[in-house]
Amino acid sequence: MTVRASLVIILAVTVWRIVWLAFDRTDLFVDEAQYWLWSQHLDFGYYSKPPMIAWIIAAVTGAAGSSDIVWIRLCGPLLHAANALMLMAAARRVTSPENAAWVGASYIAIPAVTLSAYMFSTDVPLIFFIALTLWAYLGLTEKRSVTLALVMGLGVGCAFLSKYALLFLLPGGALALLLIPQARIAIRDFAISVVVAALVAAPNLLWNLTHGGATVKHTEDIARWNQMALKPLKALEFFGAQLAVMGPILFAALLYAGFLTIRRRAEPHERILLWLSLPVVGLITLQALIAKAEANWAASAYAAGAIVAVMLLARLWPRGLTLSLALTGAIALAFPILPAFPEAIPFGLVKRNTGRAEVSLKAAELARAAGLTIIVSDNRDMLADLFHTLRDSKLTLKAQAPEGFPENYYEQTFPYALQDGAEPGQKALFLTRKPLDCAAATPKLLVSWTPETGYYRGRTIYAYETQAGCLQPRG
Template sequence: MRPDIDTRGWLAPVLALVAAVTALRWLLLAYDGTDLFVDEAQYWLWGQHFAFGYYSKPPLIAWVIGAVTGLARSDAPFWVRMPGAALHGATAVVLAALAVRVWGRRAAIWTAAGYLSLPMVSLGSILISTDTVMAPFFAAALLFWRRLVEDRRSQWAALAGLMIGVAFLAKYAAIYFLLGAALAALVFPAARVGWRNAAAMLAAFAAVILPNLLWNAFNGLATFTHTADNVGWVAGAGRPAPGPLGLAEFWASQFAVVGPVIFAALLVALARARRMGGLACFVLVPLLAVSVQSLLDRTNANWAVAAYFAGLPLAMAVLADAPRWRAAGLAVNAAIALALPVLTLMPHLALGDAPLLKRYLGREALSLEVIALAKAHGNAPVYAEERDVLADLFYTGRDADLAFYARNPQGVPKSHYEQRYPLPNDVTGPVLAVLSRPTACAPLAPAVQVGREPGAYADRNLTATLVDGACLAAE
């Protein structure tokens, strides 16, 4: 830490800001009118059964949701999503603690304000995601890495390894931290912490992630395989490479992820990487990795989120010399931060024929229709093949005392539901099949069209048909 910077008095205003923003986000979340999204419902289901790994993601998000809903004694959507705003608030405090060591008190306060304003943080405070759960631990690893660079104490190395290990249990993208630290050591002599400290960091990291590695080893490398499948060129999906258009789309999307002014300021910071120091390496690694992916196959806008835990303090350092641009950037982001939760208060607001939040509506309504039909047919088991249908059936039907089944996979399961809840081969009796395709099994009762309410299923042509279970299993 530089001796010439003012580091006093930053914590109280940062905590006050974080508390106020988090409380407002919780208040708005309490009136959120959207249904749980597919992934959120799946994470909730995982959280009902403790494990060191799950089908498509590492386990931390399930543990967090399971702990919060268990303590609250409620599985309501508010409690499933409630950790998001708190985790991002904690991240803002940690990043402020990092900024104060490099640039001083004012930088700490502006860093916290800037982070809380990010569109990705606003969205992550409404919908619970693995990015959100990873955030505070990745930020803490950066803080401990900075302390390690300053005084070379092995305790900071161990703590950095511990924190990034926990972040890895939230999302495998946390591995970018280790690559960033390696690049920083290669480029900046001041970031070379010594082999002993590097070994301590790696040992702590390995100790934390070992249970998840063992779980994968005993479960057919399920999570690793799914992660590779997301990277189509690795899995050999055979899709045409997007090329420069894919790269342009990815970089354009990043202006939306963190806001146009802040992302532009970050690009300026990266152009000054030599002056910005080792933190720039933690930004470059994710951005370059996902850029390569965007040339070869599809990408999602959030795949480079790991870049912005180090990137936000760097961007705010650049904007410190341009206070008008800083104010404009925060104003734009604040407008987005308010608009997103306000939209959830009136989720059926439409432009044209479909609600703006169509993909977050109609899921519970479909499940309630299907559950009512199953009960009307003597509590018949319910079968579905589509992951989003199954996700909400398990969530909405958690107290319905019904059995829900997925397709029995021939080969590698394509979802958690196929992995854990396949239709038994020896099933007998009537089964209510919820399908978007015709079935060769003769109906035991007239088919019913379901999911017609405006929302996610309005155009899916889903039907619920009572059929013989043995026929369905054979099919």
């Protein structure tokens, strides 16, 4: 494949995604809505993630002058296009222009990329900065350069500010430096990179120190290290899911490249890239075995992984590159159409993003009809959509405060409790999925309903008019 052909493919797929984004009829996913809310309160850290994704959304929605869903999700396809170009540049350090072109075209069609081009996630900027780091690092393996060392440090620091999953790359990177002479760079350049990365990451580290280690604690909670038990089927499920995440041919090629490394038949640059990819898959598979892991947790592996998979296929099975692109490309072209017709999809990732705004709008209508100006909820999904859907209303939105450490960003930042300024007799609409009991006063059930479609299908929702005294921190 020529570089020009690859650029045409990247541009065509990106434009296709953006065109269909204009017809998207789904609501924001709970995480997307939360990231948008963060972008309205810029900081160096947030409850569950570092700040990069909020900064990006703030830049795009600020430039657009709108917080509509289309502008929030536009970040995905645009940044993925930049990711593909950056990976092409990194690949060009170690392989031919033709192979580098295949890297860009293959990446833009990877199933995980197709999904996160629809639902903007922290994996997208993470991969960009990993690709930037790879480009600088691979250059440093060939020559000393203060400029490349600065870029490498900036890439590592910004990747850290995107998602802590960057840290999964460190064990493999350290082993590559130890075992492969060609992986080593000048001590001066390494020191410069470390200092720059530390300076870039420092504001987030300081934020965590001044906020009770909120992001670190949340990361530990979702990892469920306090509930360790052997779960071999979960490990197999995670490992198998990587066939869908990366694409079956590319992932199989990555695994085979690892096999060739064990047999000492891989080239030095392939071995370097393998140490920056396969160990991540191994570590997350181990995490799935003993606790919990989501399919996308190994995303940091697939920057270097995409390059080495393409290099191996180009050398041993060139036709595999065409077959892989045909398969993943078909998915990349078909999937963006689905959010325009969510009612035609009985279940799945698109269907779960429907019906959320409907609940928020009904809650607002009920509050106004009852003469209430405050809506409180104990449900993170509901809170996420309430804040975005009702962003232009005059209603005050609050989370029921917990008794101990906050369980989410809303409880941390927008708690509703007497110690946080609520008056004992103050009335609010309480939106919940559980019946409300209160000894202090009898709450008035305004309505309960069970949606027949969308994310809340078959789930009963309750809306109460109640006093602040009934919504005190729960244990």
